[in-house]
Amino acid sequence: MSLKYVTPVAMFKKYLPKDYVELVDFGPFGKTQDEAGPGNMGQFKELMEEHPMCSGCWMAYYIRLIFASLPCPEETVTLGTAGCGRLAISQAAVPFIYGNYGDQNAMASGLSRAFRLRFPDKQKDVITIAGDGGTMDIGFSMTMHSWIRGERFTTIMLDNEVYGNTGGQESGMSPKGAVLKMAPGGKQFNKMPATDLAKAAGCVYIVRMSPTNIKKAAKIIRRAIFVAREVGPTFIHAYTSCNIEYSIPTEEVFADAKLREKDRFQFEEYMTDAAKEVIDRIEAEEKAAHRAKKGIVEEEVN
Amino acid sequence: MTKRVTQGPAGYMPQSAPSMGVELAPKGQGLLYGNVVTEEEAMRDAAIALLTMANPTIFPGPQILWDWKDDVAEKAAALLELASEIPNCKIIPMPDYRPKYPKIDVKAEINPNHPNLTILDNKIKACIFIGVHCHYANLTLRMIRAGTDCYTIALCAYMGHEEAMASINDLHASDLRKFKEIIIEERKKLGIEWTTTEPPRNPSLPKEDNSTLSPVDYGEYRSLIMTKKGEHVTDVE
Numbered sequence: 001m002s003l004k005y006v007t008p009v010a011m012f013k014k015y016l017p018k019d020y021v022e023l024v025d026f027g028p029f030g031k032t033q034d035e036a037g038p039g040n041m042g043q044f045k046e047l048m049e050e051h052p053m054c055s056g057c058w059m060a061y062y063i064r065l066i067f068a069s070l071p072c073p074e075e076t077v078t079l080g081t082a083g084c085g086r087l088a089i090s091q092a093a094v095p096f097i098y099g100n101y102g103d104q105n106a107m108a109s110g111l112s113r114a115f116r117l118r119f120p121d122k123q124k125d126v127i128t129i130a131g132d133g134g135t136m137d138i139g140f141s142m143t144m145h146s147w148i149r150g151e152r153f154t155t156i157m158l159d160n161e162v163y164g165n166t167g168g169q170e171s172g173m174s175p176k177g178a179v180l181k182m183a184p185g186g187k188q189f190n191k192m193p194a195t196d197l198a199k200a201a202g203c204v205y206i207v208r209m210s211p212t213n214i215k216k217a218a219k220i221i222r223r224a225i226f227v228a229r230e231v232g233p234t235f236i237h238a239y240t241s242c243n244i245e246y247s248i249p250t251e252e253v254f255a256d257a258k259l260r261e262k263d264r265f266q267f268e269e270y271m272t273d274a275a276k277e278v279i280d281r282i283e284a285e286e287k288a289a290h291r292a293k294k295g296i297v298e299e300e301v302n
Numbered sequence: 303m304t305k306r307v308t309q310g311p312a313g314y315m316p317q318s319a320p321s322m323g324v325e326l327a328p329k330g331q332g333l334l335y336g337n338v339v340t341e342e343e344a345m346r347d348a349a350i351a352l353l354t355m356a357n358p359t360i361f362p363g364p365q366i367l368w369d370w371k372d373d374v375a376e377k378a379a380a381l382l383e384l385a386s387e388i389p390n391c392k393i394i395p396m397p398d399y400r401p402k403y404p405k406i407d408v409k410a411e412i413n414p415n416h417p418n419l420t421i422l423d424n425k426i427k428a429c430i431f432i433g434v435h436c437h438y439a440n441l442t443l444r445m446i447r448a449g450t451d452c453y454t455i456a457l458c459a460y461m462g463h464e465e466a467m468a469s470i471n472d473l474h475a476s477d478l479r480k481f482k483e484i485i486i487e488e489r490k491k492l493g494i495e496w497t498t499t500e501p502p503r504n505p506s507l508p509k510e511d512n513s514t515l516s517p518v519d520y521g522e523y524r525s526l527i528m529t530k531k532g533e534h535v536t537d538v539e
Contacts, residue, residue, distance in 0.1 A: 004368065004370045004371075005364075006368065007369045008368060009369045009374055009378040011378055011382055012366075012367050012378055012382075012395070014504065015362070015367075015503060016367065016397060016504060017395070017410040017411045017504055017506045018506035019506070050402075052404050090401055091400050091402070091403065093398070093400070
């Protein structure tokens with residue numbers, strides 16, 4: 001929860017496991033996105049590496065991407081609830097709070113308020129990362145109320161359109177007609193309009209996407225976090241297929257994500273004027289910093 | 303003295319020390335087997351355990367491993383001095399509390415969610431917990447008492463721990479130095495010869511080399527190996 005928490009006491013560094021030493025020396029803490037971001041994944045020690053997710057899990061990839069995109073990992077807290085996602089999220093080197101069946105947005109409300117009171121001079125990022133069941137079914141009331149109250153944190157819904165962790169029951173986000181192991185008759189109702197609900201509840205930045213493009217997905221995550229810092233609640237509805245429950249062969253997981261991008265998960269981005277102002281300002285600052293750095297490097301080369 | 307909190311294994315889900323009537327010791331005093339004693343008495347018993355039991359180990363937690371507060375460096379230095387006086391003492395850290403699945407490197411670290419793995423694998427019979435946040439220390443100490451025969455010592459900066467065999471509360475760098483002196487005294491009394499030596503550094507596992515792996519190495523799980531697109535691996539079938 002601060003850069004100090006990832007700085008080892010000098011004399012104890014030799015007693016830390018190699019994994020932690022590498023995280024301190026080559027991790028993303030205190031670094032910019034150019035130095036350690038989605039653009040150069042594989043070249044730095046990532047916040048989440050080992051996890052017990054299924055082979056070919058698209059959710060595990062997206063969670064890895066979320067952690068690589070964090071603007072300030074040392075000042076971030078993530079919250080989640082029961083589901084597949086928390087198995088990976090809880091193993092990342094970022095503090096994680098495990099909510100009790102869908103109350104992650106209620107907890108995040110209190111936490112983000114407490115941070116602003118306790119650390120008025122610091123910018124702490126609070127992000128809830130939960131599945132479609134945790135966000136739109138079991139945690140629906142708490143999610144909606146946090147948005148209606150205008151709580152300033154980011155909600156990311158990992159939508160795999162099924163209760164994958166418990167054997168394949170239909171969720172509110174399963175598409176109509178979906179035949180699942182525990183819903184053999186096919187789902188009778190429509191998929192919940194999550195982004196419309198978010199808009200009605202007062203989210204200031206909303207995105208629905210299938211994260212097939214790393215750069216674009218990372219940009220969206222960062223935008224949502226920056227806007228939540230200053231304006232109000234932000235929401236990302238991301239498609240993260242369950243290749244087990246929907247029987248998608250591992251090598252076709254990406255193709256499936258591309259396919260969904262053309263129907264149920266067509267890219268949609270909504271932002272209020274205030275949110276747009278923040279995004280324009282921050283991205284202009286980032287571009288300027290990038291150009292300045294590039295200029296310095298070119299000067300050094302010349 | 304009736305020993306109320308003793309070395310295990312106490313079995314799955316043992317009765318917690320508070321429910322056995324053990325109360326935290328007041329400031330300036332310690333707990334020994336669940337009884338309030340003087341700080342020195344608790345330290346002496348702990349020192350004898352560390353000097354006479356197999357594989358004494360110190361488990362430093364996040365509060366002493368990470369440089370998050372001004373006084374941490376001094377406390378860490380005092381802890382290292384203390385470790386250097388215990389013959390063949392090892393330091394196995396608990397850098398944070400996140401779960402470690404699918405596997406934990408038991409030689410290199412200890413995790414509060416399954417501390418018995420590290421203790422049993424390293425055959426540790428006496429250990430010190432220091433700098434572990436209290437709620438996780440309570441959980442860990444009780445699990446160790448449930449599943450192992452390890453003598454646990456809690457060195458706590460706050461109120462102490464009922465679940466440990468010996469618990470010192472309100473502990474600062476000066477108390478660690480006092481504990482060190484007691485260890486030296488007891489060591490001399492027991493006639494153990496030892497030159498001050500720092501514990502060995504962390505033995506993290508070397509990175510795995512997968513370049514020579516073949517499907518046969520996966521044994522009964524070889525049918526689960528995913529092939530590349532268009533590839534047909536005959537020796538798996």
